[in-house]
Amino acid sequence: MTADDRQPVRIRYAPSPTGPQHIGGIRTALFGWLFARRHGGQFILRIEDTDQKRSVPGSIEMIQDAFDWLGMDIDEGPRQGGPFGPYIQSQRLKLYQTWAHWLVEQGQAYKCFATAEELAQMREAGSGYDRRYRDLDPAAAKRLESQGQDYVIRFKMPLTGQTSGYDMIRGEVTFDNEQLQDTVLLKSDGFPTYHLAHIVDDHHMKISHITRAVEWLPSFPLHLKIWEALGWEKPHYAHLPVLLNPNGRGKLSKRKERFAAADGSSVPVFVHEFIDAGYLPAAVLNFLTNIGWNFGDDREIFSLSEAIERFNLTDVNPANSAYPIAKLHWLNSQYIQSADVDYLAGLLKPVLQGAGYAVDDARLRRVAPILQVRLKTLNDAIAMAGFFFDEWGCFAPPAAEILFQKKMDSHATRQVLEASIPVIESLADFSHERQYAAFKDLAKQIGYKNGQVFGTLRAAVTGQRVSPPTFETMEILGKAESIRRIKLACDSLQ
RNA sequence: GGCCCCUUCGUCUAGCGGCCUAGGAUGCCACCCUUUCAAGGUGGAGACACGGGUUCGAGUCCCGUAGGGGCUACCA
Numbered sequence: 001m002t003a004d005d006r007q008p009v010r011i012r013y014a015p016s017p018t019g020p021q022h023i024g025g026i027r028t029a030l031f032g033w034l035f036a037r038r039h040g041g042q043f044i045l046r047i048e049d050t051d052q053k054r055s056v057p058g059s060i061e062m063i064q065d066a067f068d069w070l071g072m073d074i075d076e077g078p079r080q081g082g083p084f085g086p087y088i089q090s091q092r093l094k095l096y097q098t099w100a101h102w103l104v105e106q107g108q109a110y111k112c113f114a115t116a117e118e119l120a121q122m123r124e125a126g127s128g129y130d131r132r133y134r135d136l137d138p139a140a141a142k143r144l145e146s147q148g149q150d151y152v153i154r155f156k157m158p159l160t161g162q163t164s165g166y167d168m169i170r171g172e173v174t175f176d177n178e179q180l181q182d183t184v185l186l187k188s189d190g191f192p193t194y195h196l197a198h199i200v201d202d203h204h205m206k207i208s209h210i211t212r213a214v215e216w217l218p219s220f221p222l223h224l225k226i227w228e229a230l231g232w233e234k235p236h237y238a239h240l241p242v243l244l245n246p247n248g249r250g251k252l253s254k255r256k257e258r259f260a261a262a263d264g265s266s267v268p269v270f271v272h273e274f275i276d277a278g279y280l281p282a283a284v285l286n287f288l289t290n291i292g293w294n295f296g297d298d299r300e301i302f303s304l305s306e307a308i309e310r311f312n313l314t315d316v317n318p319a320n321s322a323y324p325i326a327k328l329h330w331l332n333s334q335y336i337q338s339a340d341v342d343y344l345a346g347l348l349k350p351v352l353q354g355a356g357y358a359v360d361d362a363r364l365r366r367v368a369p370i371l372q373v374r375l376k377t378l379n380d381a382i383a384m385a386g387f388f389f390d391e392w393g394c395f396a397p398p399a400a401e402i403l404f405q406k407k408m409d410s411h412a413t414r415q416v417l418e419a420s421i422p423v424i425e426s427l428a429d430f431s432h433e434r435q436y437a438a439f440k441d442l443a444k445q446i447g448y449k450n451g452q453v454f455g456t457l458r459a460a461v462t463g464q465r466v467s468p469p470t471f472e473t474m475e476i477l478g479k480a481e482s483i484r485r486i487k488l489a490c491d492s493l494q
Numbered sequence: 495g496g497c498c499c500c501u502u503c504g505u506c507u508a509g510c511g512g513c514c515u516a517g518g519a520u521g522c523c524a525c526c527c528u529u530u531c532a533a534g535g536u537g538g539a540g541a542c543a544c545g546g547g548u549u550c551g552a553g554u555c556c557c558g559u560a561g562g563g564g565c566u567a568c569c570a
Binding site: 014015016018048050051053054112114116119123126128129150152154167170173174175176179180181183184186187188189191193194195197198213214215216217218219220221239241242244246248249250251287290291292293294296297298299300317318319320321322323324325326327329330331333337372373374375376384436439440449450451452453454455457458459462464465466467468469470471 | 495496497498499500501504505506507508517518519520521529530531532533534562563564565566567568569570
């Protein structure tokens, strides 16, 4: 069996609408998406809302938004429609019911009337469902049904023998049938379980390859048997490895027990958290693609379209991976560094505005380039460069501990500051190169080290100990504003 | 507990029997550059889980052990 003998390639991502999109789900979707694009196939979004209790309103929009932000286009789905809709399972109930009952008629499944209490008892006894209704006399079943007794439809799993299946990532996998249960296919509320629903849909939607997380591997034999019972041609299956917590222990957490990064901040796991934290979609995509798969040629940084050309599900590493979040920081900084300046400025604007700064586009366009090599995330711009956008009158001079440089006191600081003003005023050309030369001369002249003079200016003008280069900063701020801030600092020393 | 899957530097990975005294990246450390912070450059420490086989030869194949992950619902 090869990976490409089914054409066209049609892959679906089938999340449950249980809230915001988790990065683990996105990674699974991404690998499927990459494979579909590689083969010129279609990528379908299907919503699996068969568990009414877990459905969260608004989830579908969140899922769509996540894909939109990442730039992963969807060919068929709830929003884009398509020839095999509807793409929301709760709107396809009739289909599942029809096939579940068909299986009963064929003797491949049966109605089970076990009550919740009965089931609870069996569970306590320690050995799952004991198949007590599997061979129930048809007349007895009819009688129970006519009495209005609730029932579920269970699959008649072979009691003996083995079932083997081919997983594109791991190869042949074999299970003993006696280990498997008579799994519920249709619940008493008329909704199907995942086991039945995904098969019915994948068949009707002509899915060629089922890509899903490894936690589905144990039910792989069940699914194989259901395909056979239904008499449909099976698609290929690829069970993708999952993301583990950064310490390698347990599946990457969602809400509870969120893993904290080394600096104490919580690690982003929902797509909206990546957005909020200031990551670039291209960086997130690159980051995710590098886990469990690699580009080759020792290349770590590549575009999505480059990845598409090389991607293959059979190359995916079968092992689960600890979530290498530190690499995302690096990748993000690399993407920011090489980003187009206008694009970067466009991303920075809402971030700075969100922090309360009145952003001037022209100024931001000049600030962005000097920020590129210093930002890990977009949000870093707030602390690093917010001072550029302090409106007149808003800028507050720094406290003494920031203003005073090494071996300098109030007197020395004032001396440097006061001497700087005429230097700035004298400069016809206010480029940072000219400033550098002029202030180097000043330092020599008044007997201070370059670092002392430059540092004092930096603190006075930015209000920070750490900032973009002082002279480039003053060049952008302009003479008048630079002098104003220096005077402000002087006054604060009175 | 039972079943299934997985196992190379801290982490993400390359490796598909000889090219491996195991390569890259990240993180860490040092040095260089330097007006701060970065970026960049150079260098360093750092791994084939263990035990048996198979083979002229094993990180690469097989078995076992250990460790990790998952499943064991009228959740997906």
